[in-house]
Amino acid sequence: MPDSPKQGPWPRTSHRWGWWRGHWRVARDALSFISRHTGTSLLVWLLVGIALALPASLMLLQTNLSRLGADWGGGRPSVSVYMELGALNAAELAAQLERRAEVQAVALTSQDEALAEFTAYTGLGDALTGLERNPLPASLRVTFAANAGADALEAVAASVRAAEGVADVVVERTWLERINAISRLASALGWVFGALFGVGAVLVTATTVRFAIDSQLDELKVMKLVGASEAQLRRPFLYFGALYGAGGGLVAAMLVSLGLIILEAPLLDLLGSFDQTLVLGGFDVAFVAALVGLGSALGMAGAVLAVRQRLAALDVM
Amino acid sequence: MGRIEFLNVYKRYPSGFEALRDLSVVFEEGSMTFLTGHSGAGKTTCLKLLLCLDNPTHGQILVNGVNVSRLSARRLPHYRQNLGAVFQDHKLLAARSVFDNVALPLRVSHMREREVRRRVSAALNRVGLLERESLPPMQLSTGEQQRVGIARAVVSRPKILLADEPTGNLDPELSQDIMALFQGFNEVGATVIVASHDRALIESLDNPVVELSHGMRVR
Ligand SMILES: Nc1ncnc2c1ncn2[C@@H]1O[C@H](COP(=O)(O)OP(=O)(O)OP(=O)(O)O)[C@@H](O)[C@H]1O
Ligand SMILES: [Mg+2]
Numbered sequence: 001m002p003d004s005p006k007q008g009p010w011p012r013t014s015h016r017w018g019w020w021r022g023h024w025r026v027a028r029d030a031l032s033f034i035s036r037h038t039g040t041s042l043l044v045w046l047l048v049g050i051a052l053a054l055p056a057s058l059m060l061l062q063t064n065l066s067r068l069g070a071d072w073g074g075g076r077p078s079v080s081v082y083m084e085l086g087a088l089n090a091a092e093l094a095a096q097l098e099r100r101a102e103v104q105a106v107a108l109t110s111q112d113e114a115l116a117e118f119t120a121y122t123g124l125g126d127a128l129t130g131l132e133r134n135p136l137p138a139s140l141r142v143t144f145a146a147n148a149g150a151d152a153l154e155a156v157a158a159s160v161r162a163a164e165g166v167a168d169v170v171v172e173r174t175w176l177e178r179i180n181a182i183s184r185l186a187s188a189l190g191w192v193f194g195a196l197f198g199v200g201a202v203l204v205t206a207t208t209v210r211f212a213i214d215s216q217l218d219e220l221k222v223m224k225l226v227g228a229s230e231a232q233l234r235r236p237f238l239y240f241g242a243l244y245g246a247g248g249g250l251v252a253a254m255l256v257s258l259g260l261i262i263l264e265a266p267l268l269d270l271l272g273s274f275d276q277t278l279v280l281g282g283f284d285v286a287f288v289a290a291l292v293g294l295g296s297a298l299g300m301a302g303a304v305l306a307v308r309q310r311l312a313a314l315d316v317m
Numbered sequence: 318m319g320r321i322e323f324l325n326v327y328k329r330y331p332s333g334f335e336a337l338r339d340l341s342v343v344f345e346e347g348s349m350t351f352l353t354g355h356s357g358a359g360k361t362t363c364l365k366l367l368l369c370l371d372n373p374t375h376g377q378i379l380v381n382g383v384n385v386s387r388l389s390a391r392r393l394p395h396y397r398q399n400l401g402a403v404f405q406d407h408k409l410l411a412a413r414s415v416f417d418n419v420a421l422p423l424r425v426s427h428m429r430e431r432e433v434r435r436r437v438s439a440a441l442n443r444v445g446l447l448e449r450e451s452l453p454p455m456q457l458s459t460g461e462q463q464r465v466g467i468a469r470a471v472v473s474r475p476k477i478l479l480a481d482e483p484t485g486n487l488d489p490e491l492s493q494d495i496m497a498l499f500q501g502f503n504e505v506g507a508t509v510i511v512a513s514h515d516r517a518l519i520e521s522l523d524n525p526v527v528e529l530s531h532g533m534r535v536r
Contacts (some may be wrong), residue, residue, distance in 0.1 A: 018427030025424065222408050225368065226422035226469070227398035230390060316370050 022232065030239035040156065040208065041244070048248020048295060051197035053085045053255035056291055058190035060256060063282040065183035079157050080170045081140040085111070087165030090138040097142055097160070102152040109142040114138065137167060198298055205244045205302030209237050213310045221316045233311055237303045245299020249292035256291075257283060319346035319381070319508035319510055321367065326376035328362055328532070332516055336362040337373070338480075338532040349499065349509040351519045354529035360512035361405065364479050367510075368402060369393055380477070398426050401470035401507075403480040407462050409454040415441070415465050416450040422473045440468040444498065455460045455481065460491045478509045484518060494519050 034041045083090050109117070114136035144153060153171060161169045204238045213220070220233055230242075260283060321344040328337040336359045346352050352360050365371050366378055372386045379385070380396075388396055401422075409418050419440055423433045441447045445466035446457075454462050463483060470478060480499065484492035495520065496511075503509045513519060519526055528536035 014397075020431070022427045219410055219412075223422065223425060225370075225397070225402065225404075225408065226425050226473075227394045227396075227400075228425045229394040232394075232425065236533060 013101070019311060023235070026235045026239055030236050030243060033236075033240065034243055040211075041247070042313055044204060044208050044244045045247040045251050048201045048299065049251025049255055051201040052202070052248060052252035052291060052295055052298075053259075055190045055194035055197055056252055056287075057256050057259055058186050058193060060260075060282050060287070062186040062190060064184050065179055065186060067281060074251070078144065078172050079142040079153065079160070080172060081142065081160050081166055082168040082170070083138040083140075084134070084165050084167045085135070085137055087138065087167075089163075089165045091141065093160070093163055093165070097140065100156065102145050103156065104143045104145045107143075109139045109141070111136055111138045129289060171274055200297045201245065201295070202305065203300040205241050205299040206305040207302075208244060209240050209303045209306040210310060211239060213306060217314075220311070220314060224314060224316055230311070233314075234307050237307050241299040241301070241303025241306075242296040245295040245297065245302070246292050247295070248299065249295025250288075251290045252295065253291050287311050319506075320344070320379075321477065321508060321510070322379040322418065323363070324377040324379065324380060326366065327374045328359070328366065328371070329374045335445055336532050337366075337529075340529070340532070340534055342451075342527050342534060344508055344510055346508055347503070347506055349503040349511070349524050351524055351526045352510055352512040352523075352529070353516075353519055353526055354535075356514065357531075358529040359532040360514075360529060360530075361481055362508070364402065364481050364512060367477075367479060368397065368400060384495070398473060399475050399477065401473065401475035401478045403463070403466045403470045403478075403483050405452070405481040405485060407466045409462060409465055409469075411453060411455050413453070414451050415446060415454055419450075419466055419469045419472050422469060426473065436472055437468075440472040443467075443471070443474060443501075444468045460487045460495075463487065463495065464498075467498060476507055478507045480509070480511045482513055484513060484515055489517070491509070493521075496522065521533060 062280045081093070083093075090108060090110065094108045096102050111134045115134050118136060142156065144156075157169050157171050160166055223233060322338050323342045326340045327335070328339050329335045340359075340363070352363060354360055358469050362371075366373055366386070367380075369385055369388060377384050377386070385396060397474065410421075413421075416437055419437045420433050423436060428436075437450075438447060441450055444467055446461060446464055446468065449457060449461065454465055457465065463485070467480075470480070478499065483495055483499070487495065492515065499511060526536060527534065
């Protein structure tokens with residue numbers, strides 16, 4: 001039978017389910033290798049876990065802060081407009097503002113209402129009713145649509161400032177801005193540390209996998225001699241890398257949840273002092289899965305690095 | 318498959334040493350040939366090139382008409398799975414049992430475990446080591462280790478069998494037994510090449526002989 005040029009004279013010795021059987025054998029071997037080297041494995045898991053825990057907590061902080069920013073009581077940025085005493089156009093101005101797309105609502109407090117509120121809050125109404133004129137100005141509280149940016153806020157404030165009968169315009173956004181700034185900082189730090197520690201995690205697994213390869217050099221050589229493909233030689237170590245990384249991801253998740261347990265009470269106390277509550281969120285199944293997935297991807301990357309260095313120069317005879 | 322042809326093969330090692338010089342030789346399909354020559358003549362180098370563990374500097378090595386030093390990385394493993402090789406230093410894995418050592422080529426080709434068991438038992442039975450299958454190779458004598466190596470080389474029923482000094486330091490009687498094993502495989506159709514400098518052994522059998530001296534063919 002002539003050899004077809006494509007297949008060559010050496011038929012692929014293929015067996016049913018062979019590919020799966022190969023993977024199953026390798027996975028089993030990798031697990032048994034890891035369980036035989038418990039000390040090293042625990043150390044690697046811990047190192048990778050610590051490397052992933054810090055950026056993961058920063059990301060979690062960022063998610064929670066941005067939620068806090070969105071939920072902040074009376075929450076969205078607002079502009080308070082104080083009218084001159086006796087100005088008569090407050091209602092008209094309110095109506096004008098309400099027509100603007102970026103404005104969500106305008107709450108008008110007339111001079112009389114201001115006085116009533118003041119009296120109710122302080123019980124000092126008598127002191128003012130003794131005066132011949134109501135000294136409290138009418139005011140407008142303008143809240144903005146969720147998608148209105150800082151620019152829109154400034155534009156509205158500027159146009160209102162120029163309007164007739166307006167005494168003062170106060171843009172109330174300090175807290176929100178602070179929260180957003182912290183949230184942006186947390187996110188940026190998360191990326192920076194994520195990149196740094198991610199490289200760390202890759203190097204840790206690469207080093208460990210390199211040791212694993214060196215401890216099995218004889219076996220690899222003989223496997224190559226009896227016809228193992230490059231992929232087959234590589235495979236166990238990619239499994240190692242993935243298992244080390246995934247374990248590291250789990251450890252990171254544990255460390256983060258430990259951190260949350262420790263931080264939750266003082267954090268809620270702190271927020272309570274601002275009349276705020278927050279249910280810490282973001283630590284869910286998807287978060288843990290993402291950590292484990294990220295960990296195994298980094299571990300695999302480390303393994304690829306090690307395998308490239310070591311298996312390329314496998315001198316057999 | 319099984320016809321092997323060296324065509325004007327040169328091998329110069331990176332050190333500059335020329336281990337093979339203009340070697341041309343044909344090993345016919347189904348033949349059993351001795352490759353002989355003094356120590357350092359280039360016997361192991363020939364087998365190494367046949368296993369594609371190194372490439373010739375010049376010339377071609379054709380197996381069934383295919384230039385094997387040009388095989389792609391994808392096809393090379395399949396080629397090697399169809400070769401059986403016995404090594405001068407056995408190349409057994411100390412940490413694995415005799416059984417697992419012999420099973421390695423079958424597991425590499427993803428064979429079903431039940432079939433692996435059947436084939437390995439048959440191969441070990443053939444070399445008379447069935448009762449030793451669960452021992453580590455280091456607990457066996459040199460001759461027994463050599464037979465484990467032979468069992469591993471033949472377990473996947475290769476069409477080509479290469480043996481490098483398979484009787485290296487065995488007594489004459491054991492050497493005869495091992496040669497009988499190779500002749501058995503040769504009789505069922507395998508092309509066998511035995512590298513050996515055991516003159517007495519080679520003279521006692523009437524197989525064709527290829528002799529090298531300083532990398533050149535002299536017979
Ligand atoms: N990797 C190498 N680098 C440099 N020189 C080498 C290398 N391998 C072998 N040689 C040299 O090539 C020559 C042939 O070696 P080879 O191993 O083929 O000899 P041999 O015929 O198998 O000898 P022996 O009977 O002692 O096993 C020797 O002189 C050896 O020193
Ligand atoms: Mg030799």
